[in-house]
Amino acid sequence: MKLTLYEIKKVISQKVFITILVLSLLMNGFILSYTQLNKSDNYKLSHTKSYSEALSEYSSLSTDKATQKIKDKLLAYEILSDFQVLATTDDKRMAKDSEKALKEYKKNNPQAYAEAEKMSKSGEDFSNEKQMLEDISDQLEYIQFYPDFINEMDERAERQSKAKLFNDENSFSYKNLFKTADDYRALQGTKLEIGKITNVLTVGEYKISDYLVVAIIFLMCIYLFSFERDKGLYNLVRSTRKGRLATILSKLVSLGILTFLVSVVFTLSNFAVSACLYGFDTMNVNIQSFAEFRNCTLPFTVGEYYLVFILSKASSMLAFSGIFALFFGIFTNAVLKYIACGGIVGGELALYFFISADSPLSFLKYINLFYFSDTFSLLSTYLNLNVFSFAVNILTVAFVTIIFILVVSSSIVAVIFVKCNQQLRKNKADLIIESFKKKFCKINGSTRLISGESFKFFLQNKYAVFFLMLIVFSVFNCFGQEEYTYSSKSDYIYKIHMEYLEGEVTTDKLNYIKEKENYIKKLESKLNNSEFSDGMMGVITNTIENESNALYKIKEQYNRIKMLKQQGIEACFVDENVYGVFVSDPRREWMSFAFLSLILIVSIPSINTCEYKNNVICLIRSNKNGKLKLWLTKVMIGLFSTILSFICAYIPYIIRFINTYSLKCLSYPLNVIEMFESGKTISILGALYVELISYLFVAILVFSLVTFIAVVTKNNLISMLLSTVVIFIPTVVLNRNENLRAGNIFESNFIMPMVIIITICLILAVLFITLAGKRFTGTGFTQLRRSYETGN
Amino acid sequence: MKLEIKNINKSYKKGTVKALDDFTVTLTPGVYGLLGPNGAGKSTLMNIITDNLNADSGEVLYDGENIKKLGKNYRSILGYMPQQQGLYDDFTLNRFLWYMSALKGLKKKDAKEKITSLLKTVNLTESAHKKLGGFSGGMKQRALIAQALLNDPEILILDEPTAGLDPKERIRIRNFISEIAEDKIVLISTHVVSDIEFIAKEIILLKEGKLISHNTCNSLTKEIENKVFEVEIDKENLKYFQDNYRVSNLSHSEDKIIVRIVTDTSPKDYKIQKVKPTLEDLYLYVFEGGK
Structure with missing residues (x-):
């Protein structure tokens, strides 16, 4: 027990491990909330309160009463859509059909008709409420039919067993039929109620945390199994009384405990984030009350499901830890360890994703670490596997497989550790390369400082891998579309008009505007029609309002185009929404900047702290070029990394935008867009350049500040933490701030203040770099403190 | 230079x-x-x-x-x-x-x-x-x-x-x-x-x-020329020498122990031999307190 505690202590006392764990948790929560917040038409998020209220309202009624009430409400929405068709269509036949339908509704369903009239007058968008009611209605319908589904199981099994294909009593198919019926029989009489399991579904579908936990398990294996071997400490450890079996068992137990804890923490944090967004689930209803769990044969309430989910997830992660421990035990060579672990993770992932459920190889999909870790599917799906013609439930298979992996891998690792020499052997590939170099490589190199410093940063500190991953991420990020989300109906109408109008002003386009003006006039004349009901009038009024808003925006833009033409500036129609957001979008601007800051915080400190880490600072500073020139070289590498990171953070969006909307309008003047009306005349592309340059200066300021912090602290980890506090957290807090961002230059004509801010950024950047340089090259005791502390 | x-x-x-x-x-x-x-x-x-x-x-x-x-x-x-x-x-x-x-x-x-x-x-x-x-x-x-x-x-x-x-x-x-x-x-x-x-x-x-x-x-x-001695002692006296003298070396000879000491005052009643000082003796003399 004591040994196990020491092993756990060894891992959690590693600052790098704790930092990675905390950052991973933060990143995990951030990605989960970001993906949920960016889901379009997510009424569960935008109408959390009304959704909960609706659920409690309908759950207090009997199923039949609740169904009827929702049906009436949905009918009102149907009537409302007929109002809209009648009010806006030019198609006489369509109008006639709608009119007929409305008359029947008024006669047969006066209440729903009155409700629709009320809604049409309000002019609000009811699509979210409609979706909400439809979902509740679906759940009620499911609850009504679930008993039949369960009761039919026995009969279905009997019936199907008579078919030729299933009637062999020794076959898997026959056994599977009756096992399925047996399993579902236990659910007869299960009480079903309506409720909410948004958190269960959100966390169940979210996979990023699994990948992060797997990566953390790998890191823990490095600390538990590789560190002592790499440092040659195993000879010492293994020569003691408890240095063999007891040591390896304590390592394996520690890995298990830590894996379990990390997995539980990640899963709980996912539930917590989801609960913050969507509120709490209905915990006391049976899980079978939800269609997603129709096939689940486990008799749990939602609350119990939470517990089973957390434990199942942790168990699947234990299987990963068992496999990793096995490879860390078998291979002493680092490269082979990484290849083996990477291979098993990649292989399992590929089998999980690429094998279809009906493939003859489907057992490879199901008896798979990633399927086991997909706890939501595991618990919500009913699946029996063919194990020597016996029908065995997937849950049993998963449980047995995980136990098997843990027992076998632990035993092998223990035997290897006890019996085999744990000394680090030289990699054969390394030996071959070394002998090749000895034979063919000459004494050659470069006397340029930049070459040595680049090697140190990119290859020795492994930042080449970091930037390569960043570039790959950015390249992938360049693909896809950047569609503008239309929040209101008038925006949507505007978009449809702009699809035709965008570009140069032509007579045809002016005619099109006139046509639309006539259409509005026509709608206005319908308002004088006394035959129309109040509801119809409401719909027509709304349509006129939306159409007029869209057309007003277009006409205003045309006026600006005319004014610019008078000044001799060629201007064209552009979609104000799309290009407005392209130049000025608080959310995107802050997100990109936060991302860039994070890259710089992670990468830049290492340029300046590595000499303190390995304590060669005194050696290099006592050379001719070991002070100012070395410092300037480091600054150059930092600037190069900053520019590279900047490109990776900012360019993918621009490429995606151009992919979606083409380059056509980028040369048009920005002033045709209303929000930039008061700004200086500049093309959209020109504005983009100015914006990018502004952000580049701010990025350079961030680089210089991180560099300063790194030189002062002389420690990579502390620099990262301090920079996170000083730079990243304020960036996240200021997120969505309208004023403090480059896009605002063009909106508010803030050119002078912006120039001043950029100048201040530049001055501060130079100041931080100068101060950091002075500290790096200086000869005060504080400059050497760390080297003294570690060295002497 | x-x-x-x-x-x-x-x-x-x-x-x-x-x-x-x-x-x-x-x-x-x-x-x-x-x-x-x-x-x-x-x-x-x-x-x-x-x-x-x-x-x-x-x-x-x-x-x-x-x-x-x-x-x-x-x-x-x-x-x-x-x-x-x-x-x-x-x-x-x-x-x-x-x-x-x-x-x-x-x-x-x-x-x-x-x-x-x-x-x-x-x-x-x-x-x-x-x-x-x-x-x-x-x-x-x-x-x-x-x-x-x-x-x-x-x-x-x-x-x-x-x-x-x-x-x-x-x-x-x-x-x-x-x-x-x-x-x-x-x-x-x-x-x-x-x-x-x-x-x-x-x-x-x-x-x-x-x-x-x-x-x-x-x-x-030269400064410690007359301050370095080799003394032949019994095992029981070793502790006394270690406590009272700067011992720069110890060697065994049959039943006896020969200790090399650096001191201002040579011990009496022992078989003593003056030896040529080395830099190590000097180091001990200068840096190991006033024994």
């Missing part, structure tokens, strides 16, 4: 710890041995000489000019081998020496010649393309010596240069240092007194930041 270290004072922790106390010494070409226990101020002195650390007061002059003013001109004639801590583990020796050449501002052609010849000198040509991370302690030590000599320095500062070397390598390096020291100022800080005993022109004894003595090895050992 002259390196003058004048009235150097340096203290840490707001003056509570005095690392160097009015330290003055003048160095001319030749090997100097810097001896002192841990915390005597050797590393502080070396960091001040190598322009890594500021002194609180005093100055270091090279040929009459302050090294602070000389700046990189001073550093270009300086070779420094620090106490071995860590190196760039992913660098091959070849890359490390080229990187150091860049830091020393050497031209490519000169660097190539110098690296090739120094690799032979330190016997590491075969390991030139191996990573430093895989080097033994002795190999790292030799790599550090090679880098210190890359710019053919006029002032060579070596901190524990022979630590971790096997006897053969130690002698080789010691002889090499002696060979090149003819036209250089070489300052060697070490705990292995035998290393400097034979090659040092002068020995500098440093204690609690103060210069205790500065003289040739012979003159210094």
Whole structure:
């Protein structure tokens, strides 16, 4: 027990491990909330309160009463859509059909008709409420039919067993039929109620945390199994009384405990984030009350499901830890360890994703670490596997497989550790390369400082891998579309008009505007029609309002185009929404900047702290070029990394935008867009350049500040933490701030203040770099403190 | 060529710890041995000489000019081998020496010649393309010596240069240092007194930041000429000698023990033999309290 505690202590006392764990948790929560917040038409998020209220309202009624009430409400929405068709269509036949339908509704369903009239007058968008009611209605319908589904199981099994294909009593198919019926029989009489399991579904579908936990398990294996071997400490450890079996068992137990804890923490944090967004689930209803769990044969309430989910997830992660421990035990060579672990993770992932459920190889999909870790599917799906013609439930298979992996891998690792020499052997590939170099490589190199410093940063500190991953991420990020989300109906109408109008002003386009003006006039004349009901009038009024808003925006833009033409500036129609957001979008601007800051915080400190880490600072500073020139070289590498990171953070969006909307309008003047009306005349592309340059200066300021912090602290980890506090957290807090961002230059004509801010950024950047340089090259005791502390 | 270290004072922790106390010494070409226990101020002195650390007061002059003013001109004639801590583990020796050449501002052609010849000198040509991370302690030590000599320095500062070397390598390096020291100022800080005993022109004894003595090895050992004895004792008396005398060596001879002691007052009633003092005896005499 004591040994196990020491092993756990060894891992959690590693600052790098704790930092990675905390950052991973933060990143995990951030990605989960970001993906949920960016889901379009997510009424569960935008109408959390009304959704909960609706659920409690309908759950207090009997199923039949609740169904009827929702049906009436949905009918009102149907009537409302007929109002809209009648009010806006030019198609006489369509109008006639709608009119007929409305008359029947008024006669047969006066209440729903009155409700629709009320809604049409309000002019609000009811699509979210409609979706909400439809979902509740679906759940009620499911609850009504679930008993039949369960009761039919026995009969279905009997019936199907008579078919030729299933009637062999020794076959898997026959056994599977009756096992399925047996399993579902236990659910007869299960009480079903309506409720909410948004958190269960959100966390169940979210996979990023699994990948992060797997990566953390790998890191823990490095600390538990590789560190002592790499440092040659195993000879010492293994020569003691408890240095063999007891040591390896304590390592394996520690890995298990830590894996379990990390997995539980990640899963709980996912539930917590989801609960913050969507509120709490209905915990006391049976899980079978939800269609997603129709096939689940486990008799749990939602609350119990939470517990089973957390434990199942942790168990699947234990299987990963068992496999990793096995490879860390078998291979002493680092490269082979990484290849083996990477291979098993990649292989399992590929089998999980690429094998279809009906493939003859489907057992490879199901008896798979990633399927086991997909706890939501595991618990919500009913699946029996063919194990020597016996029908065995997937849950049993998963449980047995995980136990098997843990027992076998632990035993092998223990035997290897006890019996085999744990000394680090030289990699054969390394030996071959070394002998090749000895034979063919000459004494050659470069006397340029930049070459040595680049090697140190990119290859020795492994930042080449970091930037390569960043570039790959950015390249992938360049693909896809950047569609503008239309929040209101008038925006949507505007978009449809702009699809035709965008570009140069032509007579045809002016005619099109006139046509639309006539259409509005026509709608206005319908308002004088006394035959129309109040509801119809409401719909027509709304349509006129939306159409007029869209057309007003277009006409205003045309006026600006005319004014610019008078000044001799060629201007064209552009979609104000799309290009407005392209130049000025608080959310995107802050997100990109936060991302860039994070890259710089992670990468830049290492340029300046590595000499303190390995304590060669005194050696290099006592050379001719070991002070100012070395410092300037480091600054150059930092600037190069900053520019590279900047490109990776900012360019993918621009490429995606151009992919979606083409380059056509980028040369048009920005002033045709209303929000930039008061700004200086500049093309959209020109504005983009100015914006990018502004952000580049701010990025350079961030680089210089991180560099300063790194030189002062002389420690990579502390620099990262301090920079996170000083730079990243304020960036996240200021997120969505309208004023403090480059896009605002063009909106508010803030050119002078912006120039001043950029100048201040530049001055501060130079100041931080100068101060950091002075500290790096200086000869005060504080400059050497760390080297003294570690060295002497 | 002259390196003058004048009235150097340096203290840490707001003056509570005095690392160097009015330290003055003048160095001319030749090997100097810097001896002192841990915390005597050797590393502080070396960091001040190598322009890594500021002194609180005093100055270091090279040929009459302050090294602070000389700046990189001073550093270009300086070779420094620090106490071995860590190196760039992913660098091959070849890359490390080229990187150091860049830091020393050497031209490519000169660097190539110098690296090739120094690799032979330190016997590491075969390991030139191996990573430093895989080097033994002795190999790292030799790599550090090679880098210190890359710019053919006029002032060579070596901190524990022979630590971790096997006897053969130690002698080789010691002889090499002696060979090149003819036209250089070489300052060697070490705990292995035998290393400097034979090659040092002068020995500098440093204690609690103060210069205790500065003289040739012979003159210094002469100071304790009548203070080193070998005494034949019984086993039961060993504790008494260890408690009351500076014991520099112990050896067994049949039933007796021969202890070598350094003392101002020789013990009576024992079989005593006066012996020739070594630098090690002097070290013990100076640094191990007043027994």
